[in-house]
Amino acid sequence: MKKIMIIGVGGAGCNMANTFRREAKSDSIINATYVFADHRQPDIDYFQRVDDTTVYLNLYNIDLYNDLPEDFFKDVEKVYVLxxxxxxxxTAWTPVIAQFAKFSDVKYVSAIVTTPFVFEGEKxxxxxxxGLSKIKELHLDLAIALNNEKLAKQYANINFANAFDYADKxxxxxxxxxxKSER
Incomplete structure (x- = not known):
């Protein structure tokens, strides 16, 4: 089985990664290594490997090229940055982390991101x-941007409380x- 790493970046990305752990049906995703990368990790200097499937990164302090162990991507064939x-x-860290994975010789690097709801504002x-244009410049193996607003229109009963859960799923x-398409 190909070793997959799922990297949740920021609050939304970490929430997506948690949803994956809860909702995943395929063994590839269930058995992936999950990396939770956020600037709100005050108890972690740079990174903390909890076990073979869970890693926390403190983006506030970290220099990816110097603070991660050389074997961070060892045996990883696919990286999904969320x-x-x-x-x-x-927005700031997704292109940096995706580029770092590419430079680390990961065979397949992708970014799957969501764009804001209208109520989040024009800014x-x-x-x-x-941020999306910076991701596209990397020429990743896969780059998908899901428009949260269009997603919300697909579901009649969506409301603020569950809107982000729909996006994660x-x-x-x-x-x-x-x-599945690569098998």
Whole structure:
């Protein structure tokens, strides 16, 4: 089985990664290594490997090229970087982490991101589009941007409380489909 690493970046990306752990049906995703990368990890200097399947990164302190162990991506064949664009952490760090994975000779690197809902404001959307253009410049193996607003229109009963959960499940479905298509 190919070793997969799922990296949740920022609050939205970490929430997506948690949804994956809860909702995943395929063994590839269930058995992936999950990396939770956020700037709100005050108890962690740079990174903390909890076990073979869970790693925490403190993006506030870390220099990816110097603070991660050389074998961080050892045996990893696929990396999925997950984030919600529009805020600061996901928008700034997603292209950096994806590029770092590419430089680390990971065979398959992708980014699956969401763009803001209308209620999040034009400033967040402009910031998200800037981040998305930086991701596209990397020429990743797969780059998917799910528009949260369009997703919300697909579901009649969606409300603020469950809107982000729908987006997370749509990202999971996209990755599941990607993994199935490669078999």
């Amino acid at each position: 984030a919600g664009l529009g805020g600061h952490t996901g 967040h959307m402009a910031h998200a589009l800037d 749509a990202v999971l479905a996209a990755i599941d489909e990607n993994i």
